[in-house]
Amino acid sequence: MKAPRFAYARPASVAEAIALLDKHRDDARVLAGGQSLVPMMNFRVAAPKVLVDINRIAALAGIKVTKTHVRIGALTRHVDLERSADIARHLPLVAAAMPHIAHPAIRNRGTLGGSCALGDPAAELPACALALRATFVVAGKKGERRIAAEDFFRGLYATALKGGELLIAAEFPLPKPGYVSGFGELARRHGDYAITGIAVHGSTRGGKFSDMRAVFFGVGDRPLLAAHLARALEGQPANAKTIEGALPKLDADLAPRADLYSSAATKLHLAKVQAGRVLSRLDGVE
Amino acid sequence: MSAAAETIDISLTVNGERVERSVPVRLNLADFLRNELELTGTHVGCEHGVCGACTVRVDGEIVRGCLMFAAQADGCTVDTVEGLSDSREIEELQSAFVLTNALQCGFCTPGVLMAAQALLRDLPNPSREQIREYLSGNYCRCTGYQAIVDAIEAVAKARASSSK
Numbered sequence: 001m002k003a004p005r006f007a008y009a010r011p012a013s014v015a016e017a018i019a020l021l022d023k024h025r026d027d028a029r030v031l032a033g034g035q036s037l038v039p040m041m042n043f044r045v046a047a048p049k050v051l052v053d054i055n056r057i058a059a060l061a062g063i064k065v066t067k068t069h070v071r072i073g074a075l076t077r078h079v080d081l082e083r084s085a086d087i088a089r090h091l092p093l094v095a096a097a098m099p100h101i102a103h104p105a106i107r108n109r110g111t112l113g114g115s116c117a118l119g120d121p122a123a124e125l126p127a128c129a130l131a132l133r134a135t136f137v138v139a140g141k142k143g144e145r146r147i148a149a150e151d152f153f154r155g156l157y158a159t160a161l162k163g164g165e166l167l168i169a170a171e172f173p174l175p176k177p178g179y180v181s182g183f184g185e186l187a188r189r190h191g192d193y194a195i196t197g198i199a200v201h202g203s204t205r206g207g208k209f210s211d212m213r214a215v216f217f218g219v220g221d222r223p224l225l226a227a228h229l230a231r232a233l234e235g236q237p238a239n240a241k242t243i244e245g246a247l248p249k250l251d252a253d254l255a256p257r258a259d260l261y262s263s264a265a266t267k268l269h270l271a272k273v274q275a276g277r278v279l280s281r282l283d284g285v286e
Numbered sequence: 287m288s289a290a291a292e293t294i295d296i297s298l299t300v301n302g303e304r305v306e307r308s309v310p311v312r313l314n315l316a317d318f319l320r321n322e323l324e325l326t327g328t329h330v331g332c333e334h335g336v337c338g339a340c341t342v343r344v345d346g347e348i349v350r351g352c353l354m355f356a357a358q359a360d361g362c363t364v365d366t367v368e369g370l371s372d373s374r375e376i377e378e379l380q381s382a383f384v385l386t387n388a389l390q391c392g393f394c395t396p397g398v399l400m401a402a403q404a405l406l407r408d409l410p411n412p413s414r415e416q417i418r419e420y421l422s423g424n425y426c427r428c429t430g431y432q433a434i435v436d437a438i439e440a441v442a443k444a445r446a447s448s449s450k
Contacts (some may be wrong), residue, residue, distance in 0.1 A: 001333060007290035008311035008357055020290070031354065031358075038314075039334035050290045051311075055358060079347070103423025104404065106335060108347040190422040213302040 002080040003041035010053045014139055014168060017054055022141050022164040024050040030166060031055070032075060032114035060168060062115070065125060070112045070172045074113025082107060091172055093132060093181035093201055097124040102184040110120035116152070117167045119159045119222065124185065126153055127199040127217040130225055131181070134172045140165040153222040178205030182278040186216075186270055188232070188261065195262055204234075204284030209233040209242065214279070219256040219271055226253040229275070239286040243279045247272045296360040300325070301369030309336050309356050311433065316340035316351030318359075319366055320407045327367040327396045331425070338424030341397035342366050367396035382437040390428035398424045402438045411446050419423060 011017040014195035021028050028035060029048035032055070040046035054060060063086050070090050072081070080100040081087050101107055101124050103117075115125040116136065129136075129149040136147045141164060152160045152187040154215030161167060175181075196219055212233045214226040232246035256267035279285065297306045300323060307322055314333075319325045319342065332340035333352045340351035343365040370376045376399050382388070389395045398421065405412060405420040412420070417435050426434060 002314065002317070003312045003355075005292065005312055007292050008294060008355070008429050009290040010357075024290070034353050034355075035335060036356075037352070042333050042352070052290075053358060099419075102335075103338070104408075104420060105338065105341055105348045105350050105401065105423055106353075189417050268383075 001042050001044060003038065004044060004047045006041075006048055006052060009050060010056055012056060014059060014166065015044075016056060017052055017057060017166055018139055018141055018164065019245050020050070020052045021166060023286075024052075024164045027086045028052055030114075030117065032117070032267070033077060033110035034114075035102070035110040036114065036118050036120060039226075054166070063087065065174075070174065072112050072170050072171055072172065072189075074111065074117070074167045076112050078107035078110045078112070078115075079104075083110065089127075090174055091132065093183055093199055094123065094125070094128050095170075095179070096183035097128050097185075097199065100124055100183070100187075100191075103191045105242060106191075112170060113167045116170065117159060117161060119153055119155075119157045121156060121220055121222050122193040122197070122218040124183075124194075124197065124217065126185075127197065127215040127223040129170055129172070130223045131177075131199040131201040131213045131215040132172050133213075134170045135162075136167055137169040137171060138165050144168075146171075150225070155219040161202040175201070176203070178203045178284075179211075180204050180283040182282050184274045184278040186274055195259075196256075196267055196274055198222075198271070198275055198278050200278055204282055206246075207238050207284065207286070209236050209238050212279075214275060216254060216271055216275075218252050219267055224254060226250060226275075228252040233279075237286075238282070238284055240280055243276055243285075247276055250275065294357045294360070296357060298359050298361060299363045301365055301372065307356075308323065311343065311355060311357045313356045314352050315344075315349075315354045315356050315359050315364070318356035319351065319364070322356075325366050325368050327371075329393055329396055331393070336423075336425070337394070337432075338397040338401060339394055341400040341424070343349070343370075343404075346362055367399055370399070370403060378441045379403060379406075379437065382440045382444075383434075386433045386437040386440065388430060388433040388437040390426075390430050394426045396425055398426070398434055402434075402441075405438070406442055411442055412438075 027049035031051045031053040064071045088095045181201045197217040203210040228249040231248045236242040329339035331337035383391045
């Protein structure tokens with residue numbers, strides 16, 4: 001189908017965008033890459049009265065590396081992350097996730113901010129943001145506030161963003177020495193939504209697992225940080241035996257629901273298999 | 287334009303020609319090209335970004351014509367399969383598609399050609415696996431993928447040997 005009727009506004013600045021969002025509140029949606037919102041509108045699942053198109057706000061796009069962070073503007077497109085030497089060097093987890101996000105034509109439009117602000121539980125970048133302890137920078141009429149990824153994703157298509165607020169950037173801390181990352185996604189066909197997916201970041205320094213953050217996507221109502229798995233890995237030798245012993249802990253971390261193709265038990269099983277594979281391939285794991 | 291409106295005046299370059307129109311903001315780019323400009327080579331299939339039949343180039347990069355509003359193409363350069371065909375940019379691909387019988391009903395073909403040309407620009411010598419992966423966003427419901435991959439591979443090889 002076609003999108004239902006709406007009114008369109010194309011602000012030239014963040015201040016203008018916020019004024020529009022504040023004015024129209026729940027009637028308004030932000031149009032970033034549009035690769036999820038427009039299909040939802042065409043399906044008539046979403047019917048915003050006002051679309052605030054932020055695509056002409058140049059200040060919202062771009063990747064900046066500081067001494068402590070990689071700051072990625074909300075409007076930075078997947079293709080720009082995919083082609084960025086800074087991302088490949090400093091955030092290899094994000095680089096590894098890129099090829100799994102839909103298809104090239106979609107990645108040419110889709111944005112980091114759009115993916116995170118939508119809060120699709122099967123999306124890759126929210127999982128990466130959570131694994132990497134990113135902080136989201138949100139702007140509203142009263143100014144900016146920062147929200148840790150752990151507090152940002154609240155449920156199915158639900159985030160901590162309030163009416164009238166605009167996500168303007170995500171700040172990823174530069175990984176510490178000894179930290180490694182891994183990414184895996186199982187889909188029925190390349191680019192499809194994940195049946196199960198995992199983004200892992202943590203330390204294997206000195207041959208021991210430490211601070212392992214395994215985030216699962218496509219298996220819950222939001223990206224899920226596996227706390228029991230992390231505890232089982234903490235301080236243990238980074239080897240296959242440790243991984244094998246820790247994987248059953250995922251029973252306490254994940255409670256997937258069945259989808260059209262896979263039962264809950266299948267999804268849990270696949271998540272464990274995938275976690276085992278991704279963990280065992282991490283640099284520093286014997 | 288900072289006030290919300292339901293129609294918009296747009297000005298863009300399509301296949302090298304300047305175009306100015308007043309359009310409803312809910313009109314998607316694929317429908318704009320087909321219905322306003324009568325460029326019906328861009329096909330409309332699923333209308334939710336999955337099938338790839340509406341693939342066009344905006345400012346040099348392929349996008350889904352059904353997931354972008356014409357309003358958003360204001361000021362942009364848009365190329366469709368007609369433009370790439372007229373400029374002979376995809377001449378070798380077109381010949382290879384004919385030679386290997388890489389089109390059956392032809393519905394997906396314009397989108398596949400747009401994607402294939404983008405693939406060969408980014409990755410001049412792709413493996414069959416890479417071709418399949420890149421084209422995972424273009425559906426052929428006749429399921430003629432084998433011949434499509436053959437055609438693209440043949441062009442890549444021909445280009446590689448002619449540039450030696």
